[in-house]
Amino acid sequence: MELKTDLFLGDCRKELKKIPDNSVDLIVTSPPYADQRQSTYGGVSVDEYVKWFLPISKELLRVLKPTGTFILNIKEKVVDGERSTYVMELILEMRKQGWLWTEEFIWHKKNCFPGKWSNRFRDAWERLLQFNKSRKFNMYQDAVKVPIGNWAKGRLKNLSETDKIRDNSRNGSGFGKNISNWVGKETVYPTNVIHLATECSNKNHSAVFPRELPEWFIKLFTQEYDTVLDPFMGSGTTIEVANRMKRHSIGIEIISEYHDEVKQQFAPVEYFLMESEIKYGTN
Amino acid sequence: MELKTDLFLGDCRKELKKIPDNSVDLIVTSPPYADQRQSTYGGVSVDEYVKWFLPISKELLRVLKPTGTFILNIKEKVVDGERSTYVMELILEMRKQGWLWTEEFIWHKKNCFPGKWSNRFRDAWERLLQFNKSRKFNMYQDAVKVPIGNWAKGRLKNLSETDKIRDNSRNGSGFGKNISNWVGKETVYPTNVIHLATECSNKNHSAVFPRELPEWFIKLFTQEYDTVLDPFMGSGTTIEVANRMKRHSIGIEIISEYHDEVKQQFAPVEYFLMESEIKYGTN
DNA sequence: GTTCCGCATGAATCGATAG
């Protein structure tokens, strides 16, 4: 089966209209936060954030299948010594639109932004809000099971071995990379806390979104050849992961540099397919 | 200096009125969740939770010192497949009362038992909402520093000359690091995610509050002989910890069994003091 | 091929100073 990757250049408020109703299985996105990332995106102000986002979430509600899921990564900033309330207001308004606020996952960031203030510690977590269109949504829990931590076996057995398991798997939610270590180990279901590092180093882009994040949700909420949408594609992490995991994908990006770069990234694949068509098609 | 422990039996909506204005340095509490502990507070329903809590938070605002802090441990429950919104509504309403919503800490519950539902993983985190009366509140950050990460061991052994100052290469948010400042550093400031185990095998009480939790906040927001209040004392974890840490404490509990038990726990101390008064006072 | 070590960088926030 052919794997589709549709990329749109433009404002997602307009581009989303090109996507048919009830056609997307999973939306995973990390929109620009209020007043942040000014260098790349315009920067929506705190006061206007909800008003700005609601038309988008309305379109997302339209394109999502009834069995689908919407994962929204967001975190409110501090304004005048207080946490802003726009995320809470957004949740309340989205429920009025018809969204179900099913769950709130926590992304516990291992390497959060440094700094010290007299009245505040470093912010080490972000919200991963799960919204659904209906109470009957697809969830493939077995796809994200993690190796058992040492909490269950106590200290009785193989303490040294269980200690080798990476910290994130001990938290019951991580995605330790050495899967070979898991072989033969008992697995359990993770929790709603996800313990990951941000990817910060030389990537050209500020790809703060670690690829394990979309990977986990794609595993959890979709099967192969389902469709994944990211209306704020950025440098394309979600799209790329979806593609590798054999999911159809749709990406929308307003900044042409990002869009073109992702486009280019998928170009060789197309070229390759054409080539093989020539090769074998002419037989 | 004498250490005071005042215990009140009764509904905190009434008992709080006995406490003078601006007299408490820290409030740490874990109120009954909606629709739970039905028998005690008349079974506060999800719909009425905010309305029920607001008079209490108003009293708390009154008794708290301007430099004090209110830590509210709470988590919304799932109702009909959705997370309830009463916590968010409560935050919005408390801000109207004059509270500042300064921060939201996450309590990541380490080793609770795995479990799952068809739509949902086990809930491994709770909110620890920080409210303040003014922007100038007391915070003793050095009291809760944690050991530095392992990365430092290899890093700080030998410094090169370039480690002195870093150029602000990118977007002007220059983060000039002066590595030499870190030599010999063994502790760093924590983040707003608190990673603690739950006290699982609790004997009689339903109190799942690990004593490290109040301990951490008492360290962070009070000094010795400050006053700590818990208007939903339960089995008295917060009060007991405060007492051990040489803080005055005030506890309110509506269930007489709990109240009496805590009272009894502190009785020997009072007895002891009386005895010494007799001994030395009659000289 | 491993392992080690140097190094750049990140969804930040506060307080002081300037217009």
Next chain:
DNA sequence: ACTATCGATTCATGCGGAA
């Protein structure tokens, strides 16, 4: 008084080159 800009502060990670 109120907003805008700027400097200061700080920790953990993954990459790439070297041993």
